[in-house]
Amino acid sequence: MSIKALIADDSGVMRKIIVRAATAAGISEITEAVDGADAIAKFGQEHFDLVLTDWNMPNKSGLEVIQEIRDTGSTVPIIMVTTEGEKASVLQAIQAGVSDYLTKPFEADALLAKIEKLSLA
């Protein structure tokens, strides 16, 4: 079965790193979003099986992306990949409905493991 992932990060380099990990996890259909507003627009256009989002992005933050996706009633797995490592930030993301959380910097294997875990769930 083909798994479709949406990757939202304003850094092109970070998107490349996440795409590489998603591809290694066997995800063949990947849509990239350059900021939070782009992510919400693309999420509304098609079905996704997995979402990976940064926190600090222009136009809409990753936290807003999670909240808006959950407001649609979607239960899609969402992984936040971010520099925001404080307990208060992690708690905010959990309350917004994030499924998993990875703090930068990270080992490539750690990202791969989280993608594999949620894309196979």
Add this chain to the structure above:
Amino acid sequence: MRAEYINPFIEATVDVFKTMLGCEVERTGLAVNQTFCPQFDITGIIGLSGRAHGDVVISFERDVALKATEALVGGTCGEITEDVVDTVGELTNMIAGNAKTQLESLEMSLALPTVIVGHNHSIRFPSKVKPLSLPFQSKWGNFNIEVGLIESPVDAHIVVG
């Protein structure tokens, strides 16, 4: 600037380079900078605000930026491309973000990074800020981190939202 604010930036720099780039780095000094700070070839700047506020400025020799980009995204990189600019912005973001996490009691939030490209450019900190300068060396060359943070007035801090 209070001395205890600086160690998290040193630890964050070592950690980010080792974890993301597989590159060991070493701090070679520490100095109180002037407000007029000459920079290397490409520089990332990021603002922090909260119970303390200010800026982090990370300036890289060209070869460091190119090799860091190769380590992050693969391939070879012979000039300053969009990927190199993104890499400098992301490293700046990660180092400041990682240090911010260690300085959790300051309840700071990060702005989006800005990247400046050009030889012999300079960055001016506000006159009240006396930034600390941290020169680093790596197998790829040198880079420099300047951290200028001052404590915010009690009634003016911004809480992370």
